[in-house]
Each structure stands twice: as C-alpha cells, then as structure tokens.
Amino acid sequence: xxxPASALTKSLLDALFSGVLALVVLGPISGLVLNGYQVRNEMxxxxxxxxxxxxxxxxxSLALATERGRSLLGALSARAQQGVTVAEASPPRSxxxxxxxxxxxxxxLPFFLSKYFLTVLILAMIYVLLGLGLNIVVGLAGLLDLGxxxxxxxxxxxxxxxxxxxxxxxxxxxxLAALLAAACGGLLGFPVLRMHGDYLAIVTLGFGEIxxxxxxxxxxxxxxxxxxxxxxxxxxxxxxxxxxxYGGTPFHEYFHLExxxxxxxxxxxxxxxxxxxxxxxxxxxxxxMPMGRTWEALREDEIACRSLGINHVTVKLSAxxxxxxxxxxxxxxxxxxxxxxxxxxxxxxxxxxxxxxxVLGGLGSTVGIVLAALVLTILPEMLxxxxxxxxxxxxxxxxxxxxxxxxxxxxxKRRSFDLEGLR
Amino acid sequence: xxxxxxxxxxxxxxxxxxIYGLIAIGYxxxxxxxxxxxxxxxxxxxxxxxxxxxxxxxxxxxxxxxxPFALLIILAVAVLVTAAYGWVIERIAYRPLRGSTRLAxxxxxxxxxxxxxxxxxxxxxxxxxxxxTLIKGSLRIGSDTKFVQMTxxxxxxxxxxxxxxxxLTFVIQRTSLGRQCRATQQDRKMAGILGIDTNxxxxxxxxxxxxxxxxxxxxxxxxxxSFDFSIDFITGIxxxxxxxxxxxxxxxxxxxxxxxxxxxxxxxxxxxxxxxKDVFAFVLLVVVLIFRPSGLLGKAEFExx
Numbered sequence: 186x187x188x189p190a191s192a193l194t195k196s197l198l199d200a201l202f203s204g205v206l207a208l209v210v211l212g213p214i215s216g217l218v219l220n221g222y223q224v225r226n227e228m229x230x231x232x233x234x235x236x237x238x239x240x241x242x243x244x245x246s247l248a249l250a251t252e253r254g255r256s257l258l259g260a261l262s263a264r265a266q267q268g269v270t271v272a273e274a275s276p277p278r279s280x281x282x283x284x285x286x287x288x289x290x291x292x293x294l295p296f297f298l299s300k301y302f303l304t305v306l307i308l309a310m311i312y313v314l315l316g317l318g319l320n321i322v323v324g325l326a327g328l329l330d331l332g333x334x335x336x337x338x339x340x341x342x343x344x345x346x347x348x349x350x351x352x353x354x355x356x357x358x359x360x361l362a363a364l365l366a367a368a369c370g371g372l373l374g375f376p377v378l379r380m381h382g383d384y385l386a387i388v389t390l391g392f393g394e395i396x397x398x399x400x401x402x403x404x405x406x407x408x409x410x411x412x413x414x415x416x417x418x419x420x421x422x423x424x425x426x427x428x429x430x431y432g433g434t435p436f437h438e439y440f441h442l443e444x445x446x447x448x449x450x451x452x453x454x455x456x457x458x459x460x461x462x463x464x465x466x467x468x469x470x471x472x473x474m475p476m477g478r479t480w481e482a483l484r485e486d487e488i489a490c491r492s493l494g495i496n497h498v499t500v501k502l503s504a505x506x507x508x509x510x511x512x513x514x515x516x517x518x519x520x521x522x523x524x525x526x527x528x529x530x531x532x533x534x535x536x537x538x539x540x541x542x543x544v545l546g547g548l549g550s551t552v553g554i555v556l557a558a559l560v561l562t563i564l565p566e567m568l569x570x571x572x573x574x575x576x577x578x579x580x581x582x583x584x585x586x587x588x589x590x591x592x593x594x595x596x597x598k599r600r601s602f603d604l605e606g607l608r
Numbered sequence: 609x610x611x612x613x614x615x616x617x618x619x620x621x622x623x624x625x626x627i628y629g630l631i632a633i634g635y636x637x638x639x640x641x642x643x644x645x646x647x648x649x650x651x652x653x654x655x656x657x658x659x660x661x662x663x664x665x666x667x668x669x670x671x672x673x674x675x676p677f678a679l680l681i682i683l684a685v686a687v688l689v690t691a692a693y694g695w696v697i698e699r700i701a702y703r704p705l706r707g708s709t710r711l712a713x714x715x716x717x718x719x720x721x722x723x724x725x726x727x728x729x730x731x732x733x734x735x736x737x738x739x740x741t742l743i744k745g746s747l748r749i750g751s752d753t754k755f756v757q758m759t760x761x762x763x764x765x766x767x768x769x770x771x772x773x774x775x776l777t778f779v780i781q782r783t784s785l786g787r788q789c790r791a792t793q794q795d796r797k798m799a800g801i802l803g804i805d806t807n808x809x810x811x812x813x814x815x816x817x818x819x820x821x822x823x824x825x826x827x828x829x830x831x832x833x834s835f836d837f838s839i840d841f842i843t844g845i846x847x848x849x850x851x852x853x854x855x856x857x858x859x860x861x862x863x864x865x866x867x868x869x870x871x872x873x874x875x876x877x878x879x880x881x882x883x884x885k886d887v888f889a890f891v892l893l894v895v896v897l898i899f900r901p902s903g904l905l906g907k908a909e910f911e912x913x
Contacts, residue, residue, distance in 0.1 A: 209692050213685075214655065215731035217662045222740055224665045230731070329714050376898040383645045384852075384897055386714055391845050391890040402883045484711075533841060537722055544715055576726035583719025588704045591712040 192250035199246040204239035211235060288462065295454045303450040305566050307522050310457045311515050313558040316542040317464050317551065318511025323540065324549035325477060326504035327484030328378070329386040332393025333539050336366040336509040338400065338531040340516020345413035345526055346406070355418040359517050366513025367506045374505040378498050393536055400528040412527025415520035417449055418456065453522050460514065468551055480504050481549070534576065541579040544586055612754045617878040618871055623762040623831070625870020626769035630824035631847035632854070632862035633776065634694075634817025640793045640857035641813050642706075647717040648697050650844020651724035652690055652818045656825025657835040658728060659686040661739045675742055679830075687822040694818025697724075698811055721840070728837045738834040765827045772823050773863055776816065780859065789813060793857070842886055846873075849893040855906020864904060 208231055216231040217224040248254030295303060315337060322330045343362030347353035353361065377388045400407045407413060471477040479500050483490045491497055520526050538561065546557030565575055631653050638646040663685040664678070672678045701720040705713045746759040780786035791799040792809045800806045829835055846869060854865025869889060877885040896903065 206692065206696065209689060210696055213659055213662050213689055214728060217666065218732055219658070219661055219665070219737050222665055222738075223669070224662055227731075323711070327709075327711055329711060331718065376894060380897060380901055383639075383643075383714065384901075386647075387645055387845065387848055388894060388897065391849075391893060394842065394845070395887050395890050398884070398886055537718065540715070540718065548711070573730055574726075576722050577730060580719045580722030580724075580726065584701050584716050584723065587701075587708070587712045587716040587719070591705075591709050 192247070196243050196246035196250065200239045200243035203242040204235045207235040207238040208232070291458045291462070292455070295451045295458075300447055300450060303447060303454060304522075305563060307450060307454050307457060307518075309559050309562040310454065310461055311519050311522070312539065312542060312562045313461050313555050314457070314464060314515040314518070315512060315539045316546060316554040316558040317461070317468055318508045318515065319539050319543050320508075320546070320549065320551070320554050321468065321471070321480075321504055321511065322508035323543050324547075324554075325472070325484065326480040326501055328501060328505060329383075330389045330505070330508065331386050331533075331536055331540065332389035332391070332396075333508070333512055334531045334533070334535040335389070335393040335396040336370060336512030337516040337519065337535065338396050338528075339366045339369050339509075340513030341415070341520035341526045341530070342400065342407065342413065342516075343513065344517045344520040345415040348416045349413060355416060355517070355521050359514065362517045363510045363513045366516070367510040370506040370509025371502060374502050375498075378501045378505065390533070390536075393531075393533060397528050397531050400531070408527075410527060410529075412525055414525045415523070417524060418453060418521050420452060450522075453518065457518055460518075464511065465551055465555070476500075476503060537576070537579065541583055544583050547590070548592060610754070612750060612756055613878070614875075616756045617874045619756060619758050619762070620878075621871030621874030622867060623758075623765040623870070624874060625850075625867035626765050626863075627824045627828055627866070628843075628847050628850040628870050629863040629866025630769055630772065630820045630827075631843065632851040632866050633820045633859060634814075635848050636851040636854070636856050636858065636862040637789075637813045637817050639851070641789070641796070641810055642702070642713075644702075644713045645717065645848065646697075646702075646814075646817070647714070647844070648701070648720040648724055649817065649821060650840035650847070651721050651728075652693055652697070653821040653825050653843060653847075654835070654837060654840035655693055655724065655728060656686045656690040656822035657829045657839065658732060658737070658837075659689050659822070660826045660829040661737055661835075664739055664742075679742070683823070683826050686826050687819050690822035690825070691815045691819045693724075694814040694816075694821075695811055697818075698814040703807065703810075725837055725840060732837065734837065736834055736836045739829060741833055742830060759831075761827075761831045765831065768823060768827060769863075772820060773859075776820070776859065779816075785809075785812065845893075846886075846889045849889050849896075852893060852901075852903055853896050855903025857907070858903070858905045861903055861905035868904075 211231040211234050212228070215234065216226070216228040218227050219225075248257065295306070298306065315333070318336075319330060319333050322328050322333070340362040343365050344353070344355065344358040347358045347361065373388070373392055374385075377385050401409055403409065472481070479490070479495055483495065483497060483500055487497060490500075519530070523530075542557045542561050543554060545561070546554035561579075565572060571578075631649070634649045634652070635646060638644065638649070660682055663682040667678045667681050672681070697720055701716045702713055705716055743760050743764065746757045747763060748755045748757040750756055780789060788799070788804045788809050789812065791802070791804060792806050796806050799809075847866070850865035850869045851862050852865070853869060854861025854863070869892065872892070873885055873889055876888045880888075
C-alpha cells in the first residue's frame with residue numbers, strides 16, 4: 186500500500202500523461218476543422234475533452250490507490266461477473282402473471298395509438314425480431330456476424346421483387362423469403378465456418394456490403410437506388426387500402442366500417458407481435474433443446490466440443506442459417522410496412538445497430554434483447570437532437586460493455602429441472 | 609486486348625496494391641501477435657487521411673513554399689499522431705480484454721471502429737474533403753499513341769512503400785525489438801516467461817501497424833485528393849483480403865497479397881466492369897479462404913489446446 190502523498194503524485198502524473206495524450210490524439214481532428222483548403226480553429230473542443238480525460242483519469246488513479254475505491258472498481262470489473270447462476274425450477278408467481286399481461290397489452294395497445302406511435306412501435310418490433318435472430322448467431326452460437334443486414338435485405342427484396350416479377354403476395358413471400366435468406370446464409374456460411382471464427386466476421390462484413398452494392402448497381406433487376414415497391418399484407422384477400430389495388434375487396438368496405446389508414450398498421454403490428462411472441466417462445470425452447478445446448482457449449486469451448494464428437498461445422502451452420510432466416514422474416518415485415526424499399530436502408534450502420542442491440546441486451550438473454558431493442562429504437566425517436574451522436578454513443582457503449590460486462594447486463598440464468606415434479 | 613493498356617493497368621494496380629499492402633501490414637501483424645482482427649484499423653487509415661489534409665493546410669498557412677519540405681512535415685505529423693491513435697486504441701479497447709471471452713475483443717473492436725468513424729464525422733462534418741494537387745506530371749514510355757505512363761505520385765507511392773517496407777523488415781529482422789516481436793508472435797506465454805514485456809510489444813505492434821496505415825493514408829490522399837469519413841470501410845476489407853491472400857501473419861505476404869490484389873482489381877475494372885470491382889475483391893477473399901486459407905506465404909494454422 187503506497188503512502189497517500191505518493192499516491193496523489195502518481196495520480197497527478199497519470200492524469201497529466203493522459204491529458205497530453207488526449208490532446209495529441211484529439212487535437213488535430215476535433216480542433217482543426219477542414220473548410221475547403223483552410224482549417225477553422227475549434228481548439229476549445231479538444232481542450233475541454235482533454236480536461237475531462239485528465240479529471241477522469243485522476244479520479245480513477247486516486248480510487249485505485251484507496252482500499253474502498255479498489256473494492257468499488259472491483260465490483261464493476263468483469264471477473265466479478267463470472268460463474269453461472271441457476272434459476273429456480275418453477276418461476277416465481279409474479280413472473281407467471283407477467284407473460285399473459287404482456288400479451289394482452291400487445292394485443293390491445295395498437296388500437297389506441299396514433300399512426301406515428303404505431304409506426305415507431307412496428308419499427309421497434311422489427312428490431313426486436315432482428316435482435317432475436319442475430320442473438321441466435323452471436324449470443325448463443327458465439328459467431329460474430331457483421332453483415333446481418335444482408336439477410337434482412339434478402340427478405341425485404343424477396344417480397345418486393347417477388348411481387349414485381351412473380352406476383353407473390355405477402356403471405357406467400359413470407360415463408361419463401363425466409364427460406365431464401367436461410368439458403369443465402371448456408372451458401373455463405375458453409376465455406377467460412379470451417380475456419381477460425383474471426384474470418385466469419387470479416388466475410389459477413391464484406392457480404393453485407395456486397396449485397397448493398399449489387400442492389401444498388403443492378404438497375405434492370407432491382408431498380409438500383411430508385412428502389413422497389415412492396416405490397417401490403419392482406420387478411421384472406423381483404424386489402425387495407427382505400428381502394429383495392431391487387432384485385433381484392435378493401436377491408437373497410439367488406440365490414441362496412443369507415444376507412445381508417447391506421448388499419449393497415451394495426452394489422453401489421455398484430456401479425457408482427459404474434460411472430461415476435463412465437464419467436465421468443467421458440468428461442469426459449471431452442472435453448473433447452475440439444476441443438477441450443479450444443480450452440481452454447483461450442484461458444485464456450487470449441488476444442489472440447491469437437492473432442493466430444495460434435496460436428497462443429499453443421500452445428501454452427503444451423504445457427505447461422507436460423508439467424509439468417511429470422512433476418513429474412515424481419516425484412517419482409519420491413520418491406521411491407523414501408524411499402525417501398527431502397528438500398529440505403531441496408532447499410533453497415535443497420536448491422537452495427539442490430540449488433541449493438543444484441544450486445545447491450547446481454548449476449549444470449551432474450552429479455553435483455555427485447556428491452557435493448559425497444560430502448561435503442563424508441564429512444565432515438567424521442568431524442569432527435571442527439572441523433573448526430575447516436576453512433577458515437579453506441580460505439581462507446583459496446584466497448585464499455587465488453588470491458589465491464591462481457592456477458593451482458595442481465596445475468597443469464599441456467600434452467601434447472603425439478604425432478605420431483607417430473608415424476 | 610492491347611498490350612500497352614494491359615501494362616498500364618498493371619502499373620496502376622502496382623501503386624494501388626502498394627497501398628493495400630501498407631494497410632495490410634497492420635492487420636497481419638496484429639493478427640499474428642494476438643490472433644484477432646483489428647476492425648478499427650481501417651479507421652486509423654481514414655484518420656491519417658484527415659490528418660494529411662489538416663497538416664497540409666496548417667503548413668501552407670505558415671507560408672512554407674518548398675513542396676518536399678512540406679511533404680516531410682505532413683508525413684511526420686500524420687505518422688506521429690496516427691501512431692498515438694494506434695497506441696490509445698490498443699490501451700483502451702483491447703488490453704483490458706486479454707483473457708476475456710473469445711468474442712469480446714471483436715465486439716470491442718467494432719465498437720471502437722464506430723466510435724472513430726462517428727467521432728470524425730461529428731467533428732469534421734460529413735461532407736467530402738479535398739486537398740490541392742501538389743505533385744503534377746508523369747513519366748511516359750512509348751510512342752505518342754501507344755504508351756504506358758506512371759504519374760509522379762504513383763512513382764512516389766512505390767518508392768515510399770519500398771522504403772517503408774525496407775525499414776520495417778530491418779526493424780523486425782535485425783533489431784532486438786524485432787526479435788522480441790517475433791518471439792511474442794510465436795508464443796506469447798513463453799516470451800513472457802523469458803522476460804519480454806509482452807504488453808509493451810503488443811502496443812508496439814499496434815503503433816507500427818498504425819504508422820504504416822498513416823503512410824498509406826498520406827500517399828492515397830496525395831494521389832486522389834479527395835476523401836471522406838467512410839473510406840475506412842471498403843479499403844479496410846480489401847487490405848484485410850490482401851493480408852489473407854498473402855498469408856496472415858506474414859509481412860512479405862501482406863505486401864505480395866496487396867500487389868496481387870491491386871493488380872487483379874485494376875485488370876478487372878479495366879477490362880470487365882468498374883461497378884463491381886469491390887465485389888471482385890470480396891469474391892477473391894472468399895475463394896482464398898475456401899481453397900488456401902493459409903494464404904500464399906502463410907503457414908497452416910494449428911489450434912493449440
């Protein structure tokens with residue numbers, strides 16, 4: 186244990202060093218703004234940032250020097266989070282009530298919302314679906330997919346181009362697009378999954394960008410930057426538009442209701458809500474099935490799994506394809522909700538956003554991912570002023586999460602089985 | 609196909625490939641030493657392009673006339689600040705994660721890449737930036753109608769790349785620091801037992817990689833004159849492709865992979881299609897991973913238990 190005086194000097198020196206370094210690193214980029222061939226002096230920005238870094242570093246070093254500070258920082262560190270907790274065999278009563286309440290809320294809520302909130306909520310649900318899909322790949326199987334948006338694009342364009350060239354409707358396109366996305370995942374994953382895990386990250390990163398480039402450049406087929414239109418969903422042939430466009434009867438005429446443009450969004454939301462609920466159930470069951478258990482085992486120790494006779498390529502491929510399939514389903518919903526899609530919706534930023542949802546939700550935790558998806562999509566809608574800093578904050582949050590909580594904010598609980606109850 | 613056009617595309621590809629090779633060195637060294645893809649490396653290259661333009665306008669606002677002198681200052685500033693970036697990135701985003709889960713450093717790297725990209729976008733604005741042309745003229749060989757030419761900047765790119773590679777090879781092969789780097793790459797634990805400060809060596813590798821990317825950033829900016837905050841992405845993937853093509857972990861492999869990628873890309877865009885030249889590089893990456901995952905000069909990968 187160092188003397189307080191020397192601890193103070195050391196902290197000051199640390200702070201000075203970080204401050205100078207911060208000034209060197211941040212100074213030119215944030216302090217001298219390019220303006221034509223000139224630069225504009227904005228030096229107050231890096232000075233403020235460097236001062237903040239100095240204060241932060243000083244407090245951190247000082248905390249490390251005292252007993253109480255160390256224990257406080259120790260509680261935050263990743264090591265305190267290791268180990269597994271086992272859940273109770275039967276969930277507590279409060280949780281048993283939560284599921285039907287949530288389901289009822291999801292079914293009733295859309296009828297009382299304005300169109301704006303409905304669209305925000307639909308988008309949030311699409312991201313929940315995407316998060317759940319990517320979670321299978323990243324959270325459960327431990328494969329880093331940086332081009333998840335490619336499968337989302339395959340689904341969305343599957344509906345748009347399918348209706349344009351093959352006259353497919355929403356309901357036909359939904360399973361077909363899912364299969365198509367899964368097939369793309371299989372084609373891409375098979376050669377790469379045999380290799381060291383990191384290669385998958387870069388190949389998927391490239392694939393995501395390539396899909397966007399092809400969609401943008403193949404003018405004759407995809408419409409290029411002009412995009413393509415996608416049909417809205419129908420209820421047994423009833424359409425939700427004012428006048429029937431696809432040869433059916435409008436919904437409001439059939440039921441002798443007054444026309445309301447919200448009907449379409451309420452209908453999309455309800456289907457989406459059903460799909461997401463099924464997905465949550467599905468993922469929960471998968472985790473307990475041999476397949477899901479193998480995914481998690483493979484994530485923890487690949488060599489041990491292979492020695493136990495698990496074929497790592499097919500197991501990884503199953504996770505990768507299943508994730509791709511969910512991405513495709515989400516894409517179909519996105520296309521039908523927007524009515525029109527173009528390649529700008531499928532940039533790398535989308536992949537990064539979905540990854541941020543999965544990471545911040547806590548790799549592998551379903552509840553965490555649903556919450557993270559809702560927060561990360563609804564919050565930016567409310568805080569439009571901070572839109573500029575959104576990506577910056579996501580990035581910082583991802584780095585901090587990996588340092589302090591590499592296994593997520595919500596601790597994963599292993600399922601336990603009540604043997605007495607099973608007999 | 610006419611021979612002089614073919615030769616011209618090869619020469620264009622040579623200077624392009626030299627750039628890919630310089631960036632690929634950062635990927636290959638980091639991968640060799642800690643076995644992870646440094647996704648933030650493309651952003652380091654992008655930042656050096658901005659530093660080039662900023663340093664250039666500051667240097668000229670002080671009334672420096674001599675172009676070679678100005679270029680030297682710009683290169684020094686860009687390399688020093690970018691190297692500091694390399695060090696800081698490793699210190700913040702990767703070092704705390706040694707011994708964490710396998711996925712953690714990759715996600716942290718992606719986070720870092722997002723931070724750097726949007727940091728530059730927020731502070732410098734999203735618009736395209738440019739610099740004035742400093743070096744004009746070209747070297748021509750052939751008759752008036754059929755000739756091959758290399759601009760002086762392209763010649764400079766090749767010359768600087770050869771010099772940088774020479775210096776790097778000397779450091780890695782002949783100095784004590786280089787010996788420590790190679791030892792750490794072979795077996796980090798053993799190197800640590802033998803008294804090498806492996807954390808310092810890993811930092812050094814990041815600094816070297818960032819410096820090489822800075823050289824590439826300066827050269828590219830001088831050559832094309834325009835850039836924006838999103839150049840990191842495609843160039844990063846291509847440089848990584850070059851590293852894989854040459855055999856990840858191998859320094860001469862990175863350069864060889866870069867030159868092969870640059871030349872084949874130039875031929876592809878010259879004779880087949882310009883729109884899909886990025887697709888071509890990516891397809892090459894997948895094909896190499898399928899048929900020769902250890903690359904041209906790399907050693908086969910063994911997983912140790």
